[in-house]
Amino acid sequence: MIEINTGISGGKKYHQSGEGEAYRKAQLTHVARDGTERWVLWSGAGPTNVGTRSSERESIDWIEAENEAIRLSAQHDAQDLTAYIELYGEALAGKIRSDFKPLHDVERDEVIETDLVRKPFPAQAHVITAAVKAWNAGITPWITADMGTGKTLMGIAAVHTHAKGRPYRAIAMVPPHLPEKWKREIEGTVDGAEVFIVRRYSDLVFMQKMRSKPVGPEWYVISQSTAKLGNPVIPRVQWGRIAGPSRGTRKYQIVKGVEVGRCVRCHGVQFDGRDTRGNKKLLAREKGEKKLLKCHDCHEPMYQQIAKTDRFPVAKYIAKKMPATFDYFVLDEMHESKGASSQIAKSMSQIHVSCKYSVGLTGTLLGGYAQNVMSLLWRLGGARSMVSHGEIYGNEGEFSKRYGRTETKVATTTIGRREQVKTSSKVKPGIMPTLYGKHLISRCITLELHQLSDHLPPYRETTAEGIAMQPDVLQAYTDICDAVAENIGTLMRHPDRSARSAIARLIYASLYYPDHPYGWGEIGYYETALNGNREWRSVITPPDLATEDARPKEEAFVDYLESEVNRGRQCWAFCEMTGTKDVQERLSSLIRERGLTTAILRSKEVPTTKREAWIAENGAKSDIIISNPTLVKTGLELFAPGKHNFSTIAWYQTGYSVYTLRQASRRSWRIGQTEDCEVKFFAYEDSLQNDVIRLIGQKLQTSQAIEGRASGNGLSSLTDTTDSIEVELAKVLAQRRIASLDLAK
Template identity: 35%
Template sequence: MQSIESMNLSTFITTFSSALEKKVLDIMKPIYTLEEDPLREFNHLLRKPYPAQAHTALAVFKALCSQDSVYIVGEMGTGKTQVSISVVSLFPKPQRVLILCPPHLVGKWEREVRATLPEVRVIQLKELSKLLPLKGKKPEKPKVTEFWILSRERAKLSHSWKPTWVKRMRKHACPSCGVFFKEDRPLSERKKEKCEECKEPLWEAIPPRRFSLATFIRKWLKGYFDILIADEVHEYKGDSIQGQALGELASSIKKRILLTGTLLGGYAYNLFNLLWRTHTSLMKSRKYTHTSVTRFQDEYGFMERVVKEVDTEDYIYGRAKKRNVRVKPLPGVSPLLLPHFLLPNAVFLRLSDVSSALPPYEENVVTLDMEEHQAEEYRELENALRDIVAESLRRGSQKNLASYLQGLLLVPDAIYRRNEIEVEIGGQRKTLSNLPVEGIMPKEAELLDIVKREKQEGRRVLVYCTFTDTRDITPRLKTLLEDRGIKVEVLKSQTVSPERREEWLKKTIERGTHVLICNPEVVKTGLDLYEFPTVIFYETGYSIYTLRQASRRSWRIGQTKPVRVFYLCYKDTMQEKALRLIAGKLETSLVVEGELSDKGLQALSQAEGSMVVELARALVEGLPEKESLTALWSRTRKLEIEADLTGAEKKATVREVSKTLSQIGNRILKVDVIESTKPRKKKTTRICVSEGELEKILKEQGKPLQFALF
């Protein structure tokens, strides 16, 4: 056995997991233990929660009996909306609930509430006029449970604006640099503009002249609402007007239920503002004030201090050198954040906890060789950028690293056109570019092939692209698909507002659309894409959180078809390196996190800034390739399955994951069958069977059986 001194963290936790588990259970006494039949508490609901959702709702309710705020940290698709409504139904008396949510989820919340509770009153709070009659009156207790739904955009009150300029020699000029406008005209009052010369804004803010809804509730309706439900609460973590609106509402409402899929964003300070707004007493008990962000980051995160001595100047008196000190936060958090803040105040819900209600899920990584001329153009750019990136890393500079790497991720997919990458060499800016290559490239051909196969099975396809703005490649894909008789729609953030996307999607499906192309950021929250059971990541980027969120957009409660996810990348390119880094980080985090959440602690080591540096190092130094990308991804998914089975009492069923098929003569399959025999016990059996024998084994089971192929 390996000595403890030489073990890394992952190996240590894996080796001593049983002893660590026993120690934790001895020290930490839960306020809620799993009951045999939690559903009996929800017989009065029109739509009953699943057992895992019922356990979560009961745990949150019990926590709210002794504290004011509880976070529900659940993966996308676990039914956090259903859980929060179920919590409200447990209170013995009717409650008045205020829901704060993104604007595109207002209609969805109303439908969910009406579909779950038998007697309920739902009000969409859109205008201040609905609250004005309540000012100065003693709040009456509601006769039935009331849900007031407030869009976060309406909760805050931002400033308005007006165009600004100066007049010189009877001409309109920029107030910052004084350069005359090319067209001597007043500026538009409908569009914000910038000076073409100095890039400064040609508009100024006008302070608000009335109360925002959140401020009105804090000043005049404190205590009117009994419960606050804040959806997607991680989006209020910044020092923004929306975050301030959450703080005002939280200070006015006694009980708070806070819903999120990712509580942490990679840095400790991401959690500070949320905790200060929702757990003010806890923060004050630890001697924090509203300005203690740096101290919080220093105590629960990592800080980098860079000291540079200035050689050009010396102090007149004394022998000390002049120094410049730069301090910046680094990704990662201290383990103390868990016992001090997260575990006492959060309930974690995994998608695996409700997996009995989900169809099979399959992931496939497809690596493709580039076409000859395509490879030549890419290699030329890669070699040129490798030296530039290596020099930046030697100097400790991250300037322009992201744009260089984005260029290398883009070029193989946009080789049909000239792509320019601005670089800085010796203080001078130069432009690198590729020559266009004609024809259908291998990844495009693979996309067309997958879409054709899925269409024959009657399955719609969702295609994710990360380059959809200034370097947009979606018109190319749309043309290729439409030339083959496939109906395609492209969803973009600037063309369809968040409030209209659900309605737009419904009409799109009614028109017979077979393929939907969009950026994963557009559908990361809110939309249920049940109608698109096949998901193709044509481009993945390097944001792990976005990738995981988008990959589960179709695999959620209510989906009836098996979900297939494909990741396409070119071999020996930055695209493959990015997927390798993502797989490696997921593998480590799954071992460390245990049963907490796919995104609860996972974000601790996955900040996008660190991914940029790691990708840059991968470009310069390369990555060790002890196994293929498909095998690496497959092993990562296997770890996730085993973690899912360890923490729940389930039958011997495992959802299908990424697969590697070994062909020996008559197609021999290597299959790992993982069985959950007892709570927290599992049995793994490896067999090698032919395809025909596997079908025979499945028929002999007499019931549906899901399995994992590796």
């Protein structure tokens, strides 16, 4: 019940409640001859007259109603965005409809009819129509659609529909393992289309020389690696021995007969760090012949390119020799071009400026950071929007401050009478909603899988519960976590950038030791001393436990896979430990002991261009396939009607990447799938593995919310996301260490 205070002011009765913005007051100002009362109402911190009431009872009812509205609003605002939308959705929608008119209204506008061989579903047809209208309005559209919604089809159809039957020439830049798939998709979608796969720049020379116009639909498919091809670069350091007498200074010494590396331009002697006494160390030949360095004195690059004509960058050739040859540019998996200085991003930009119309396709536009889209906005059609809002090209820090989250630390040091102030800033995960409102809403066309639910089977994600470590593993794991936690605090305060990689290595050991409790050796990290030298810091040497018996998580994992196969379902298993400490072979052995067939997809054995063919060959004869999720996260489908269908995906281990988890988990839940799709995550209870799954879930809600999905965390998921997952795990370890010490006391 709301407390309402009653008093007398100037001989007039009043009622009031609340403070600040929640302040509400009603005061009696006049009583007529017939006894009718006139009460004046105020709200907020100041005496703002909001109306009158004719009786004391109505005034009290008004105060109670206003306070109840405030309470409900605050409750919903504090909970999540979903509740807020449920409460105020209609009012917000009405305001948006009155202030903004979309280029394409799904409820009002008709779709543009097409003459495609494969007819798109109604939801896809609306996306295609919206993209065409965006081009007509001078906007470069970004199709940000869920994995499995048919982005390839929509990209192809948008181009063909916009051409309106006119001959055209289009180029698609796709991941390295997808050119053949794109060729099939285009040929199966556009009647009479000619499709060419560009493997080197010479494949385009004939067309550039002929300067012929297209006579029908012409498509050129180029992989990301082909687009960014370039001549190899080798070190260029001049080596020789000192012929003259030894000489030196207080900083370094050059001894007669010692081999030194020199700059080919200024002939300055090159150094590499300092020794324990603080003296400069000469550059070692082993490092000088492997690393690409610059001269310490004149800053001349000490490397050179080797000319190989067959490796000339195709994107650069298109920009220089064929600037008006292509009408359309389709960028598949556009989020892979987000790097500000990556060669893929530069290649994408070169092709984009050479074409009249461009469209980007992605299922994971954001990965939790505002800077993920900054480079894309500048390079793929958003430069005008960036300039109009005062953005400066290359100013990543300012962009993150405005649309993301940054942490600024100010350290003050007093030395005698002097006071030194040092300020440091770092970018943290988090996205402000204004990023969507200012830069993305005008170009993003979103489509979610549930909008195609009539054409999709059920999808379910679950987490295995109750998997406990065996006592010997638990004891070793606890010791590792305690030892790592003791070092985490120092590393997180360390000014050297190598501290971040040291944290990652220690967290990796803490995270995955229970899955591979042997063969770790000494765990530690290199620390850079004040004199520039790297010194080894030992943290712990965990025990090598028995390898003969299956551990609880392995048993639970294999039990689940066996039960799925017994149901007539094929399974795909994802593992992160696929390098020096490889768990794939051990899992495969345990699976084969159950009488099941299995295969392992390895990156070193199967190049990206041959993975689709490998899956087609091994899918039909395998109950279970094991791989790292990064090998199949984009473009590849894990089912082929009548051949194979990996409708169950099991995560033995998860990494830190939201991009990878989102992409890989949806490889089977796509248009054309007929079986229910299940995804299951496995982790030891009360371990960092469980914490990783929780943290990835939070990052997932962040990226989905800004892409148009109202997540359970709402606005807090956009603006209150904290550090990277490695740092979050470091904090978890530190907090548990403190709690255990307090408990011991």
